[in-house]
Amino acid sequence: MSAYETLDPADWEDLRSLGHDMIDDMISWMKDLRDRPVWQPMSIEQKEEFFEDLPDRGIGPQKVYEEFRSEVLPYIMGNPHPRFWAWYMGSSSIQGALADFLTSVTNSNAGAGNHVGQLIEDQVIQWMSEIVGYPKMAGGIIVSGGSMANFVGLAVARNVYSGHDLRSEGLRQSDRQMTIYASTEVHSCNQKALELMGIGANYFRRIPVNDDYTIRIENLRNKIAEDRSNGFHPVCIIGTAGTVNTGAIDDLENLAKVCEEEDLWFHVDGAIGAIAMLSDHVRPQLKGIERSDSVALDLHKWMHIPFEAGCVLVKDRKQHKSTFQLTPEYLQQNVRGLASGNDWYSDYGIQLSRRLKALKIWMAVKEYGVLKLGRMISRNVEQAVYLASLVSEDPELELTAPIGLDIVCYRYKPTEGTYDLNALNKEILIQIQELGIAVPSYTTLNGNYCIRVAIANHRSRRNDFEFLIQATINIGQSIKEDFVI
Numbered sequence: 001m002s003a004y005e006t007l008d009p010a011d012w013e014d015l016r017s018l019g020h021d022m023i024d025d026m027i028s029w030m031k032d033l034r035d036r037p038v039w040q041p042m043s044i045e046q047k048e049e050f051f052e053d054l055p056d057r058g059i060g061p062q063k064v065y066e067e068f069r070s071e072v073l074p075y076i077m078g079n080p081h082p083r084f085w086a087w088y089m090g091s092s093s094i095q096g097a098l099a100d101f102l103t104s105v106t107n108s109n110a111g112a113g114n115h116v117g118q119l120i121e122d123q124v125i126q127w128m129s130e131i132v133g134y135p136k137m138a139g140g141i142i143v144s145g146g147s148m149a150n151f152v153g154l155a156v157a158r159n160v161y162s163g164h165d166l167r168s169e170g171l172r173q174s175d176r177q178m179t180i181y182a183s184t185e186v187h188s189c190n191q192k193a194l195e196l197m198g199i200g201a202n203y204f205r206r207i208p209v210n211d212d213y214t215i216r217i218e219n220l221r222n223k224i225a226e227d228r229s230n231g232f233h234p235v236c237i238i239g240t241a242g243t244v245n246t247g248a249i250d251d252l253e254n255l256a257k258v259c260e261e262e263d264l265w266f267h268v269d270g271a272i273g274a275i276a277m278l279s280d281h282v283r284p285q286l287k288g289i290e291r292s293d294s295v296a297l298d299l300h301k302w303m304h305i306p307f308e309a310g311c312v313l314v315k316d317r318k319q320h321k322s323t324f325q326l327t328p329e330y331l332q333q334n335v336r337g338l339a340s341g342n343d344w345y346s347d348y349g350i351q352l353s354r355r356l357k358a359l360k361i362w363m364a365v366k367e368y369g370v371l372k373l374g375r376m377i378s379r380n381v382e383q384a385v386y387l388a389s390l391v392s393e394d395p396e397l398e399l400t401a402p403i404g405l406d407i408v409c410y411r412y413k414p415t416e417g418t419y420d421l422n423a424l425n426k427e428i429l430i431q432i433q434e435l436g437i438a439v440p441s442y443t444t445l446n447g448n449y450c451i452r453v454a455i456a457n458h459r460s461r462r463n464d465f466e467f468l469i470q471a472t473i474n475i476g477q478s479i480k481e482d483f484v485i
């Protein structure tokens with residue numbers, strides 16, 4: 001008689017052995033990261049060959065894994081590598097990957113139900129609240145990342161400050177247009193959130209910054225006053241704790257004061273910097289974060305949890321819940337059984353079915369303890385200072401912004417001659433990436449294209465930065481003549 005068909009393996013022992021091979025291979029891959037190029041591009045032919053017809057019949061787990069090893073693994077993004085410093089990402093860990101495996105095998109739905117997943121997430125939210133100085137019973141939820149964390153915090157701000165029952169009546173009921181404030185350096189995900197919420201990008205007031213890229217409080221106050229006198233309805237200020245371009249931390253203490261005086265919601269986009277409350281070195285710069293109404297944290301960044309892991313905290317749990325709770329008959333809670341409990345996470349965000357992302361965070365905090373995580377953050381900040389010193393010491397390099405947290409922006413600038421420096425630095429950056437040397441990214445500050453090194457990496461060592469600087473100079477010297485103007 002043929003076996004009853006399910007998606008389980010045909011032979012459990014074969015699968016066990018394949019699983020062991022995968023784990024062995026991946027542990028070695030992670031251990032030997034440093035010996036490989038950070039990133040390598042796929043050729044056009046490889047990209048074309050990658051696509052195939054929809055498979056009618058499967059090829060089995062062994063062959064799929066072989067394809068993963070030959071066609072996927074060599075061309076991954078490379079962010080766990082010790083010299084990956086692009087955009088702003090964490091470098092993950094093999095333990096986090098194993099925790100993800102446990103999450104997938106057990107496959108609990110973290111949106112609803114009376115099961116231990118709820119306690120794990122409650123615990124993580126409590127720990128995060130403690131880290132940022134919120135009360136223990138603050139509201140919060142684990143989300144996919146910083147974008148979603150900001151979205152949730154801003155949605156609560158909008159609903160609480162709308163002045164009417166926005167959930168029932170929608171925005172058309174508002175007699176005045178809501179306005180939200182942040183610096184020109186605020187991350188674009190906040191604009192997306194406000195567009196999706198119907199507030200509209202034009203009413204997202206971008207306030208100029210000081211030389212250190214922090215928001216100008218005087219301009220902010222003036223803009224709020226001007227908006228009020230023109231009949232607008234100021235609702236919320238977003239302070240950034242670690243801007244994406246340069247790592248600048250807004251003056252959170254003063255922003256809290258403005259919010260209190262003006263009766264505005266204070267949201268902190270702490271995707272980069274909020275978790276740096278764990279670092280003795282950085283904590284004083286974040287003073288005021290505890291006075292906010294909501295804060296977005298991004299744990300797949302400086303806490304190195306594998307993607308995806310963001311977290312939003314809302315100081316007043318009731319306000320958080322009243323923005324999202326909706327209980328149709330099929331989600332009514334029972335007094336006992338799996339559907340019991342009265343605080344399901346689906347009442348704190350827009351997802352119903354949710355992966356138990358809290359498990360890998362819970363395991364990481366327990367495994368490392370927060371002191372070690374704080375030390376990793378402090379070390380990256382020291383490394384940023386070291387990299388900046390290498391730049392400053394070299395006459396052919398220049399810093400293009402003050403160092404904020406762990407982000408260094410610099411460019412190659414020959415001591416003599418006139419060059420198209422923007423094009424030259426873009427080419428240097430691309431070559432550094434294509435040669436597999438390192439993966440910094442880029443930004444443009446005051447019209448100057450620069451190489452941007454965001455050091456959220458627990459594997460980087462000092463000599464990695466020396467290597468980067470040497471490569472920048474070598475490549476710059478070898479190609480600069482092509483950029484003479």
Ligand SMILES: Cc1ncc(COP(=O)(O)O)c(C=O)c1O
Pocket residue numbers: 087088144145146147148187189240242243244269270271272298310
């Ligand atoms: C300051 C800031 N906020 C929000 C985000 C968005 O976070 P995510 O990419 O996790 O959605 C980023 C991403 O780099 C960021 O730097």
